[in-house]
Every structure is written in structure tokens, then in C-alpha cells.
Amino acid sequence: xxxxxxxxxxxxxxxxxxxxxxxxxxxxxxxxxxxxxxxxxxxxxxxxxxxxxxxxxxxxxxxxxxxxxxxxxxxxxxxxxxxxxxxxxxxxxxxxxxxxxxxxxxxxxxxxxxxxxxxxxxxxxxxxxxxxxxxxxxxxxxxxxxxxxxxxxxxxxxxxxxxxxxxxxxxxxxxxxxxxxxxxxxxxxxxxxxxxxxxxxxxxxxxxxxxxxxxxxxxxxxxxxxxxxxxxxxxxxxxxxxxxxxxxxxxxxxxxxxxxxxxxxxxxxxxxxx
Amino acid sequence: xxxxxxxxxxxxxxxxxxxxxxxxxxxxxxxxxxxxxxxxxxxxxxxxxxxxxxxxxxxxxxxxxxxxxxxxxxxxxxxxxxxxxxxxxxxxxxxxxxxxxxxxxxxxxxxxxxxxxxxxxxxxxxxxxxxxxxxxxxxxxxxxxxxxxxxxxxxxxxxxxxxxxxxxxxxxxxxxxxxxxxxxxxxxxxxxxxxxxxxxxxxxxxxxxxxxxxxxxxxxxxxxxxxxxxxxxxxxxxxxxxxxxxxxxxxxxxxxxxxxxxxxxxxxxxxxxxxxxxxxxxxxxxxxxxxxxxxxxxxxxxxxxxx
Numbered sequence: 001x002x003x004x005x006x007x008x009x010x011x012x013x014x015x016x017x018x019x020x021x022x023x024x025x026x027x028x029x030x031x032x033x034x035x036x037x038x039x040x041x042x043x044x045x046x047x048x049x050x051x052x053x054x055x056x057x058x059x060x061x062x063x064x065x066x067x068x069x070x071x072x073x074x075x076x077x078x079x080x081x082x083x084x085x086x087x088x089x090x091x092x093x094x095x096x097x098x099x100x101x102x103x104x105x106x107x108x109x110x111x112x113x114x115x116x117x118x119x120x121x122x123x124x125x126x127x128x129x130x131x132x133x134x135x136x137x138x139x140x141x142x143x144x145x146x147x148x149x150x151x152x153x154x155x156x157x158x159x160x161x162x163x164x165x166x167x168x169x170x171x172x173x174x175x176x177x178x179x180x181x182x183x184x185x186x187x188x189x190x191x192x193x194x195x196x197x198x199x200x201x202x203x204x205x206x207x208x209x210x211x212x213x214x215x216x217x218x219x220x221x222x223x224x225x226x227x228x229x230x231x232x233x234x235x236x237x238x239x240x241x242x243x244x245x246x247x248x249x250x251x252x253x254x255x256x257x258x259x260x261x262x263x264x265x266x267x268x269x270x271x272x273x274x
Numbered sequence: 275x276x277x278x279x280x281x282x283x284x285x286x287x288x289x290x291x292x293x294x295x296x297x298x299x300x301x302x303x304x305x306x307x308x309x310x311x312x313x314x315x316x317x318x319x320x321x322x323x324x325x326x327x328x329x330x331x332x333x334x335x336x337x338x339x340x341x342x343x344x345x346x347x348x349x350x351x352x353x354x355x356x357x358x359x360x361x362x363x364x365x366x367x368x369x370x371x372x373x374x375x376x377x378x379x380x381x382x383x384x385x386x387x388x389x390x391x392x393x394x395x396x397x398x399x400x401x402x403x404x405x406x407x408x409x410x411x412x413x414x415x416x417x418x419x420x421x422x423x424x425x426x427x428x429x430x431x432x433x434x435x436x437x438x439x440x441x442x443x444x445x446x447x448x449x450x451x452x453x454x455x456x457x458x459x460x461x462x463x464x465x466x467x468x469x470x471x472x473x474x475x476x477x478x479x480x481x482x483x484x485x486x487x488x489x490x491x492x493x494x495x496x497x498x499x500x501x502x503x504x505x506x507x508x509x510x511x512x513x514x515x516x517x518x519x520x521x522x523x524x525x526x527x528x529x530x531x532x533x534x535x536x537x538x539x540x541x542x543x544x545x546x547x548x549x550x551x552x553x554x555x556x557x558x559x560x561x562x563x564x565x566x567x568x569x570x571x572x573x574x575x576x577x578x579x580x581x
Contacts (some may be wrong), residue, residue, distance in 0.1 A: 086463065098519075
């Protein structure tokens with residue numbers, strides 16, 4: 001597998017990564033380089049280890065072997081500096097939780113608040129540094145949700161929930177954006193809005209890495225595609241990688257590793273989410 | 275140590291006098307019960323226990339830790355027994371076995387194929403059984419009853435000081451670590467991505483829970499303390515969609531249940547721990563029926579209006 005040798009400019013570099021759930025290997029020998037300012041789509045069937053890769057990047061899972069660097073340093077340092085924003089899948093969040101849209105998005109600023117004066121950290125939201133409030137307002141404006149600031153998050157529609165999660169990642173003003181299926185279960189207007197926001201992020205020089213099953217959008221928007229199913233199955237330009245033959249091969253190879261789940265595996269790859 | 279203890283006693287006396295000023299404003303029929311020193315001590319302990327249980331209850335309910343609370347509270351028993359055996363202050367033993375059990379549950383869950391509910395169930399019943407066996411050898415059954423079901427009217431000054439210290443610690447931690455705790459409760463993976471050490475937060479919260487349970491031991495006992503860690507938070511969750519408001523309501527439910535329950539138990543001459551929990555349960559069912567947004571009546575009303 002060819003690896004781009006972008007040297008120290010790479011935003012994220014993964015080397016020799018192995019990860020497993022209770023001795024069941026999920027990722028094997030993953031080598032990936034994500035150059036700064038590139039928009040990458042990670043594509044693979046369900047259970048291919050896409051989310052696991054994100055769990056490793058966000059630090060919630062320890063890999064068995066291998067290293068992950070961001071801008072040439074161990075990625076943990078960049079996490080603490082607030083450089084890595086993460087947008088979870090909608091199912092990963094407790095929508096019953098008693099917080100408003102504004103408070104949820106403010107959560108993206110909690111890392112940066114470590115730099116604030118000690119007395120601000122002891123005080124409630126009204127005394128947060130104005131830069132945090134500005135960032136939250138901008139993020140909510142970007143996803144067109146400012147009018148919903150005071151709504152409880154449980155009262156939102158599916159597309160609105162996705163936009164709030166995106167706003168939380170944007171509010172962090174991070175250099176690297178990790179997005180786990182940002183387009184799943186989203187209505188067409190929301191989808192357009194989310195893709196436009198991500199395009200602006202890329203234009204601002206930020207690195208965007210997203211997991212997606214939405215092939216038409218991936219073909220139209222992203223710079224680079226990584227096909228993954230436990231191992232890297234290929235990477236390159238969207239037009240080359242997202243051909244029917246390649247996708248079919250990816251779905252077939254999924255059946256080899258996770259027998260019995262044929263229907264959902266092939267279905268998830270060939271049909272795009274509405 | 276001597277100085278600290280006398281300072282604690284002074285503080286307790288001061289708080290008790292303040293509390294009595296409030297109590298004396300009430301009609302005589304209500305305040306009469308609190309003319310005795312032991313009733314005043316019981317009142318102050320109940321108020322403190324209601325407050326910290328209410329505070330922690332929000333995290334327990336939102337993180338679905340009800341069973342974990344139950345597990346820790348039962349696991350405290352062998353610690354109490356061993357401390358009694360060695361002549362230590364009982365809260366040290368309770369704290370150690372409570373913490374050990376919660377770490378053990380986490381380890382079983384992570385490294386074996388046993389699921390979390392089974393891990394909790396087997397760890398806490400095992401610890402509880404050990405406690406019962408030790409106590410049956412060394413102490414009377416009334417002593418066991420007091421640990422299991424609380425004996426708020428027999429609260430000693432030293433236990434009251436312990437409850438006070440635990441309350442202050444819990445309050446300070448929740449206040450100073452408000453945002454990490456909130457983020458961890460809401461979305462642990464986000465907390466991790468922002469560089470927060472989630473295992474420190476996780477075990478910190480469990481230690482705080484253990485501390486609260488130990489502090490509540492004499493008031494409601496280890497069987498019923500879990501009710502005080504679930505009911506106030508659940509009641510508050512039905513009444514609001516704001517976390518801070520939820521904490522406020524939850525603490526109010528905890529404190530009011532403790533005070534009303536204590537008074538009722540004195541007036542009716544029934545077990546105090548049980549009465550306190552029953553009052554809290556009463557609050558919960560009132561919220562369940564009458565909550566303006568999530569209540570049964572409101573829901574029926576909306577359905578009826580929709581046609």
C-alpha cells in the first residue's frame with residue numbers, strides 16, 4: 001500500500017496500528033497519512049473498524065500496537081490543546097440529557113477554558129470569557145441554529161440534532177475535524193448545509209476526516225477516499241476509489257470476515273442514506 | 275487533630291444554632307419535637323445527607339448508575355465490620371471496601387466477558403455476605419440493624435462532623451469540577467477528545483459516591499441510601515430540562531424529604547430511614563403525575579387537545 005510521504009506537514013499520521021475488542025481484531029496494520037487541509041472520506045462496511053479508528057484518534061480506546069501523531073507530535077498533546085474536534089454519531093448521545101442547544105455547543109469550548117483565569121473557572125456560564133460565547137454564537141450561526149439556542153436538545157428533529165453536534169465541533173475552532181457519519185439520517189437541506197460548512201472549514205486550511213456511507217456526496221466534495229475493512233483496502237481520488245467495482249469488492253470482502261451479516265453489509269454500502 | 279475535631283464540633287454547634295433559629299420560626303406543634311439535643315443533631319445530619327445525596331443523585335440518574343450506587347452501598351458493610359473489629363473509625367473501612375468493590379466491578383467488566391449488571395450483582399452480594407458473616411461473629415443484631423437501616427436519632431457528634439466534612443468535600447468537588455463532570459456525564463467520548471482524563475473523572479465520581487454513602491450511613495442506612503441517590507434526581511429530571519435547575523430541585527427534594535421524614539418519624543414513632551425514603555418517593559409520584567412538561571396529566575392533556 002502506497003503511503004503519501006508528506007513529512008511533518010501531515011495533520012494526522014497513523015503507523016502500524018492494531019486495535020482489537022476482546023482479542024477480536026478490528027484494525028490491522030493501518031498506515032495512514034492525512035495531509036493538512038485535506039478532506040478525506042473513510043468508507044467501509046459496518047463493522048469495518050471506521051468508528052474504532054476514530055475511538056483511537058480521540059483517545060477513548062487504546063490501540064494494541066502502533067502510533068498516532070498529529071503535526072509530528074503524539075496526538076494526546078493536541079487533544080489537550082483543543083486542536084482535535086470530534087462529531088459523534090447521533091446514537092452516541094443521550095438526547096434526554098437536561099441541557100440546551102447553547103450549553104451543548106459550549107461543551108466544545110470546555111477544553112479551551114483551561115487557559116482562562118482561575119476565577120472564571122469557578123464561576124457559572126454568565127462569566128465565561130467572551131471569546132467562548134463568540135465562538136458558540138458563530139458556530140450556531142454557521143449551522144443556522146442560533147434561533148434554537150434555548151431549546152432543550154431532546155426537542156430537536158434528527159437533522160437539527162446533527163447540526164448541533166456539528167456546531168459543537170466547530171465551536172472548538174480546531175485544526176482537525178473528525179466526523180463520524182455527519183450525513184447519516186439527514187434531510188437534503190441539512191445535508192447541503194453540512195457539506196457547505198465542511199467545505200469552508202477545508203478552505204480555511206483545516207483538516208477534515210469523515211466516515212460516510214453517502215457515496216454521491218463523497219464523489220462530489222472530498223479530496224481523498226480511504227477504503228477500509230479491518231485493513232486498508234485502497235486509497236486515492238474519489239473517482240477511482242468509489243467505482244462500482246471497488247465498492248462491490250469492499251462489500252464482498254466484508255462477507256469474508258463477518259459471515260452471517262451479508263444483507264446489512266452490502267446494503268449499507270450500495271444504498272446511500274436519505 | 276485535636277484542634278480540627280474541636281473546630282468541627284464548634285462548627286456543628288454554630289450550624290445547629292442557626293438551624294434552630296429557623297425551626298423556632300415554625301408553629302409550636304412542628305418545632306416542639308426539636309427541643310431535644312438529639313433531635314437537633316438528627317435534623318442537621320438529615321439536612322446535610324439530603325443535600326449531598328440530592329446533588330450526587332443527578333449524576334447517578336443521568337449516568338444510569340442506579341445499580342452501581344446500590345452495589346457500593348452494600349459493599350460498604352464488610353468495611354464497617356472490619357473497622358469495628360480493628361477499632362478504626364468505621365468510615366475508613368467503609369470507604370476502602372466501597373472503593374475496592376467499584377474498582378473490582380470495573381475490572382471484571384473490562385477484562386472478562388461478564389456484562390456489567392452481572393459483575394455488579396456478584397461483587398456487591400459477595401461483599402455484603404462477607405459483611406453479614408463478620409458482623410454475626412462480632413456484634414449484636416441491633417448493631418447490624420442500625421447499620422442496615424440507619425439510626426438517625428442515635429447520631430453521635432463525631433458522625434455528624436464526618437457528615438459535615440463529606441458534604442463540604444462533595445460540594446467543593448462538584449463546584450470546582452462542574453464542567454468536566456457535566457461533559458463526562460453527557461458525552462464521555464467528547465470529554466476524552468478534549469483531553470480530559472476520563473478515568474480520573476470516572477473514579478473520582480465513584481469515590482465521591484462512596485463518600486456520600488458512608489456519610490449517609492447513620493441517617494438512612496446502607497439499604498435505603500440508594501433511594502436517596504436515585505429518587506431526588508429522578509424527580510428533578512421529570513421537572514426540568516436544565517442541568518443546574520435539576521441540581522437545585524434535586525437538592526430541595528433531598529433536603530425536604532429528610533426534614534419532613536424525620537419529623538413524621540418522630541411524630542408517628544416509626545423508623546426514620548424508611549419514612550425519609552417514603553417522603554422522597556411521594557415527591558417522585560407527585561412529579562410523575564403533575565409535572566407541567568413530562569407529567570402524566572400534562573401528556574394526557576396534550577393528547578386530548580391534539581384530538
